[in-house]
Amino acid sequence: MVDPATHRQLYGRRAGHKLRTGQAALVEELLPQVAVPETGPLDAMVLFGDDRPLEFEIGFGAGEHLAGQAAMRPDHGFIGCEPFLNGVVGALNHIRDDGLDNVRLHMGNAIEVLDRLPDASLDRLYLLHPDPWPKPRHAKRRMVNDGPLDLIAA
Ligand SMILES: C[S@@+](CC[C@H](N)C(=O)[O-])C[C@H]1O[C@@H](n2cnc3c(N)ncnc32)[C@H](O)[C@@H]1O
Incomplete structure (x- = not known):
């Protein structure tokens, strides 16, 4: 099945309003420090330098939930994926303001990161309010589909 x-x-918005200077600076300076590496296999050691439990959020919006969970479990590593630039800025604000050192971000498609994690890597995965794509002809865009669910289950 195509999904x-x-x-x-990727469907949906990649950018909204123009970034203010401070927001653009966050993307330029903080994002590279917390970005998931672009290539290669991924695990807790690669991402956080130790063997900690990993949690993953697909489509974190503006990052409120991701940051809240990360603040509650500083000994866990959190991977958040979101292609919407203005949402990534929201998450970067939380990371800076809350002093979070246990979050890594991928500004792009969550499937690309899930594919690079070995099976049985994740303690938890969050997919909150995924885009519903209600029209039948858009069904293949839905994250709650066989392919993504198989990856998540693995
Ligand atoms: C309806 S919004 C929900 C946002 C947030 N989870 C919340 O509950 O407020 C869906 C989010 O999923 C993101 N998204 C869509 N496709 C994605 C993908 N393949 N990988 C990661 N995020 C994706 C969208 O950019 C959007 O921010």
């Missing part, structure tokens, strides 16, 4: 696990096209 987001096989059909890697």
Whole structure:
């Protein structure tokens, strides 16, 4: 079946309002420090330098939930994926303001990161209010589909 696990096209907004100077600076300076490496296999050691439990959020919006969970479990590592630039800025604000050192971000498709994690890597995965894509012809865009669910289950 064609779905987001096989059909890697991203749908939805990638950017909204123009970034203010401070927001652009966060993207330029803080994002590279907390970004998931672009290539290679991923695990807790690669991402956090130790063997900690990992939690993953697909489509974190502006990052409120991701940051809240990360603040509650500083000994866990959190991976958040979100292609919407203004949402990533929201998460970066939380990371800076709350002093979080246990969050890594991927500004892009969560499937690309899930694919690079070995099976049985994640303690928890959050997919809160995924885009519903209610029209039948858009069904293949839904994250709650066989391909992504198989990846998540693994
Ligand atoms: C309806 S919003 C929900 C945002 C947030 N989870 C919340 O509950 O407020 C869906 C989010 O998923 C993101 N998204 C869509 N496709 C994605 C993908 N393949 N990987 C990561 N995030 C994705 C969108 O950019 C959007 O921010």
